[in-house]
Every structure is written in C-alpha cells, then in structure tokens.
Amino acid sequence: MTPRVYDIVIFGATGFTGQLTVQYLSQKLVDGTFSLAIAGRNFNKLHTLKNELVAIDRGNEVIGVEVADVADEASMMALAAKTRVLITTVGPYTEFGEAAIKACAEKGTDYLDLTGELEFVERMYAKYDMVARSTKCRLIHCCGFDSIPHDLGVLFAVQQLSEEAGELVRSDVFVDGYVKVGGRISGGTWHTMINAFSRLAKNLDVVKFWRSLTQGKDVDGRRIRAAKPQLKYDYTLRSWVVSLPTIDGQVVRRSAELFEQYGRRFTYGHYLQIRRLPKLLMTLGGFSSVIALSQFKWTRNKLLELLPQGEGPTDGDRERAWFKVTIRARSGRHKVVASVRGGDPGYTETAKMLSESALALVLDNAHLEPVYGVLTPAAAMGNRLIERLDQAGIKFTLLEDY
Structure with missing residues (x-):
C-alpha cells in the first residue's frame, strides 16, 4: 500500500x-x-x-x-x-x-x-x-450543524439517563430535541437547500423519509421510531415547537439502531423552537413558499439568484449568531434534560465540528470503536468527539429542570 x-x-x-x-x-x-x-x-x-x-x-x-x-x-x-x-x-x-x-x-x-x-x-x-x-x-x-449537536446531544443525554436509571436495554426510551438558532446562511447552503427542495416530488428516497416520521424500524428485536409530527405550545420551554423534518432526526435514529443503550424501544422527536407565534407563522409560511417556488425552473432560478454561491455571512454576522439544542430524555420515572450550546451554527461552529471530527479520527483513533462503513458521528467518534467539542467551546451540559 x-x-x-x-x-x-x-x-x-x-x-x-x-x-x-x-x-x-x-x-x-x-x-x-x-x-x-x-x-x-x-x-x-x-x-x-x-x-x-x-x-x-x-x-x-x-x-x-x-x-x-x-x-x-x-x-x-x-x-x-x-x-x-x-x-x-x-x-x-x-x-x-x-x-x-x-x-x-x-x-x-x-x-x-x-x-x-x-x-x-x-x-x-x-x-x-x-x-x-x-x-x-x-x-x-453530517459532521456540521447537520447533525452533530443533535446526534451527540442525544448520545450525551441517553448516557446520563442510563447512569440514573440503570439498565435501559429492556426499557422504553423517549427523547425529544428542540433547536433554536440565530444567524444567516451562505450562498452554498442556500443553493443546496433549493436544489434539495426541487427534488422532493421526484425522489422516492426523500418521500420514504417523510413517511418514516410515523413509521418504526425493528432492529434485532428493538423498535426504533420517530415521534408523530406536532405543532404545539410548550409551557416548560415557553415556546412554540413544530416538528422539523430535517436529516437530523434520521441521523439520531440511525445511531439508536447501533447502540443498545438507547433502549428496547426508542422514540425520537425533532423540533424547531420559536418563542413568538407571529415569527412561527412567518417561518412556516416562508418555508412553504420556498418549497413551492423550488418546483418550477424559472422561479427556482430566481431563488438561486438571491444568494449566489461563494457568498457567506460577514464576520460580524457570525459573531452575533448562536444556537441551542435542548434534549429531553425519559425512561419510566427517570428523566434528564441536557443542552448543547454554541456560536454561529452554520459556519464558525460547523468548521469547528468538522475539524474536531477529523482530529478525533487522526489523534484519537486508538480509542475509537473499531467499526467501519457508513456511520453517524455518534457511532464513529462518540464520547471522544463530545470531549473535544466541549473543550473547544461547544458546551454539553446536564440541566436540572425538566
């Protein structure tokens, strides 16, 4: 070689x-x-x-x-x-x-x-x-904001739950993830999103993903499924929450397939958290409009022209940007809540997540599980990457209030 x-x-x-x-x-x-x-x-x-x-x-x-x-x-x-x-x-x-x-x-x-x-x-x-x-x-x-905070955040929360509840392999484990973000996207991300939306009606694999929101999967006698879609006001979070059908939920469920500690029956719900109802309605309306306009070549090209590839947020924009993912996990009477916090999710922190992932593979390889193939970040790098990111300023925290 x-x-x-x-x-x-x-x-x-x-x-x-x-x-x-x-x-x-x-x-x-x-x-x-x-x-x-x-x-x-x-x-x-x-x-x-x-x-x-x-x-x-x-x-x-x-x-x-x-x-x-x-x-x-x-x-x-x-x-x-x-x-x-x-x-x-x-x-x-x-x-x-x-x-x-x-x-x-x-x-x-x-x-x-x-x-x-x-x-x-x-x-x-x-x-x-x-x-x-x-x-x-x-x-x-998915080694950036899609989907490291969610994937590793759930792993972190489930491990904390396991310490409190003991053996979870025979138990039902329910986890919900709530994400809040502040910032703007780059031209590359915008083009990727528009192109993905334009293929929704054509692509059977993506249609299967939408169906998977209500379907479960059996893995070696274990049941892995997604929570049913929801739109509701959460009084504990003091925010509106709406199901977020991004790839993050799929990545979390794939990790659950690979880890028995996620429980005999594992259910994950993935949500966008928005405090004000008017902003929620504007977000839903804008999201729906972009999907609809992406289906037609002329309007799709106009959308792509709004933000050319190669353009990104300014240094000031990135300094002001932030994210927080709140993870709630429960099994029986045992409950934990954890958070993953960081700065600019799309760029500064994404570059950090990607870089620390590479360093984990190179410098921590002897301590990683000898598993190969197409893997999730949690399955490939797990606690080593959590430790690296926490030291780099993306904080994984166990909270007191459920």
Missing part, C-alpha cells in the same frame, strides 16, 4: 466553509501532531489561499497543496490514497459528492462531509457501506 502523505486533506478548501475549516486546523498545526493539505480543482486559488495562511503564520509553509476534480475520477482516487482522512466541503453533495466518497471507500480512507441531503446519504449507504467495511474505513456524513 502506498504510504499516506497527509493525515488530513480538506477538499473544497477555497470555498467559504472550506476556508474556515482550513483556518481552524492550521491553528492546530503548532504542535506537529498531524499533517495537513488543502485540495481543490483550481491551482491558483489554492496557492493564493496558502500564501494567505503563510502570511499569518510562517509555520503554515508545511501545508500541502493538491489539485483534484470531481469530474476526474483518477485525481480523486489519487487524492484519497494520499491521506488518512479526507474532508469534503464541495456541495451540493447530490451533484458533486459521490466521487470523493467512492474514492475513500475504495482506498480505505476515512471520510467526512457536511451534507444535510438525505437523498445523498441514503444512496451512498446503499452503494458504499459494504465497500467501506471491506477496506476498514469510516464514511461519516
């Missing part, structure tokens, strides 16, 4: 989120515990980025530069063969993501992305899970 030249390669390094990830990881290079490279299809942009990094810190001279293109399979295979972990921020993943994951699966390279596209995740699982198991690598989707 060809020796790995790098520990971590960031593919799509010149994009908005890619640059934030490079900046975060470059600050960790000072101790020399891992090697890093930036990759993309534009040689000049990559070298401009490296020169900017070197101007900040001469130590960044050690960062490698690699050219690869999703349209050139040989270049992607060569890139995957050079690194232990490949991060890709090149989306929309449904259009541009398969080349990277295919290369990693075949070359035995651990893979991380930021997708929130269920269609992509389900197709990649079907095509590459067994390949990755045979080459003993981890293919891990």
Whole structure:
C-alpha cells in the first residue's frame, strides 16, 4: 500500500466553509501532531489561499497543496490514497459528492462531509457501506450543524439517563430535541437547500423519509421510531415547537439502531423552537413558499439568484449568531434534560465540528470503536468527539429542570 502523505486533506478548501475549516486546523498545526493539505480543482486559488495562511503564520509553509476534480475520477482516487482522512466541503453533495466518497471507500480512507441531503446519504449507504467495511474505513456524513449537536446531544443525554436509571436495554426510551438558532446562511447552503427542495416530488428516497416520521424500524428485536409530527405550545420551554423534518432526526435514529443503550424501544422527536407565534407563522409560511417556488425552473432560478454561491455571512454576522439544542430524555420515572450550546451554527461552529471530527479520527483513533462503513458521528467518534467539542467551546451540559 502506498504510504499516506497527509493525515488530513480538506477538499473544497477555497470555498467559504472550506476556508474556515482550513483556518481552524492550521491553528492546530503548532504542535506537529498531524499533517495537513488543502485540495481543490483550481491551482491558483489554492496557492493564493496558502500564501494567505503563510502570511499569518510562517509555520503554515508545511501545508500541502493538491489539485483534484470531481469530474476526474483518477485525481480523486489519487487524492484519497494520499491521506488518512479526507474532508469534503464541495456541495451540493447530490451533484458533486459521490466521487470523493467512492474514492475513500475504495482506498480505505476515512471520510467526512457536511451534507444535510438525505437523498445523498441514503444512496451512498446503499452503494458504499459494504465497500467501506471491506477496506476498514469510516464514511461519516453530517459532521456540521447537520447533525452533530443533535446526534451527540442525544448520545450525551441517553448516557446520563442510563447512569440514573440503570439498565435501559429492556426499557422504553423517549427523547425529544428542540433547536433554536440565530444567524444567516451562505450562498452554498442556500443553493443546496433549493436544489434539495426541487427534488422532493421526484425522489422516492426523500418521500420514504417523510413517511418514516410515523413509521418504526425493528432492529434485532428493538423498535426504533420517530415521534408523530406536532405543532404545539410548550409551557416548560415557553415556546412554540413544530416538528422539523430535517436529516437530523434520521441521523439520531440511525445511531439508536447501533447502540443498545438507547433502549428496547426508542422514540425520537425533532423540533424547531420559536418563542413568538407571529415569527412561527412567518417561518412556516416562508418555508412553504420556498418549497413551492423550488418546483418550477424559472422561479427556482430566481431563488438561486438571491444568494449566489461563494457568498457567506460577514464576520460580524457570525459573531452575533448562536444556537441551542435542548434534549429531553425519559425512561419510566427517570428523566434528564441536557443542552448543547454554541456560536454561529452554520459556519464558525460547523468548521469547528468538522475539524474536531477529523482530529478525533487522526489523534484519537486508538480509542475509537473499531467499526467501519457508513456511520453517524455518534457511532464513529462518540464520547471522544463530545470531549473535544466541549473543550473547544461547544458546551454539553446536564440541566436540572425538566
């Protein structure tokens, strides 16, 4: 086997989120515990980025530069063969993501992305899970705000519940996650969202996801299901809550399939939390309108023009942004509530989550479970990643009030 030249390669390094990830990881290079490279299809942009990094810190001279293109399979295979972990921020993943994951699966390279596209995740699982198991690598989707705070937050809460209640394997476990956010999205995220909405009516896999909101799944005699959709006022949270049919719930339920400690029967409800009714109505109305307009080519193109790819929030916008995920878990008479808090969810903290995921795979590999294939963040990195993120400022907290 060809020796790995790098520990971590960031593919799509010149994009908005890619640059934030490079900046975060470059600050960790000072101790020399891992090697890093930036990759993309534009040689000049990559070298401009490296020169900017070197101007900040001469130590960044050690960062490698690699050219690869999703349209050139040989270049992607060569890139995957050079690194232990490949991060890709090149989306929309449904259009541009398969080349990277295919290369990693075949070359035995651990893979991380930021997708929130269920269609992509389900197709990649079907095509590459067994390949990755045979080459003993981890293919891990959703390593940003989609879906690390929710996935690891539920793992954290269930572990706290287990300590209080004891053995949960024979018990029914009910968990609800409530998310509040403040911030704005980038052009790349906007284009990904619009493209995903435009495919709802065409894509059977996504339709299956919507149906899964009320259907359960049996796994080795255990029952994993989603809570029924709800729209209600929660007096404890002092907020309106509405079911949020994003990929996060699917990721949590996939982790529940893999962990017996989630209980014999596990139910998860995933909700958006909004304090004021007028804002809730505006959010629901805007969401519905965007979905409807995404179905037609002319209106879809107009939506895409509103926020071009490559544009993102300003530094000031990101400094003001925040998120909080509240997790309620109960089994019988035992109850716990936990929270996951951080800053700008879409970019600053997403780059942090993605970077710390890569560092966990490289620096903590000896302490991770030897499981391979298409995995969730909780299944692949679990408590090691919780510890890393908590130390990095994304706080996992056990609260007193249920």
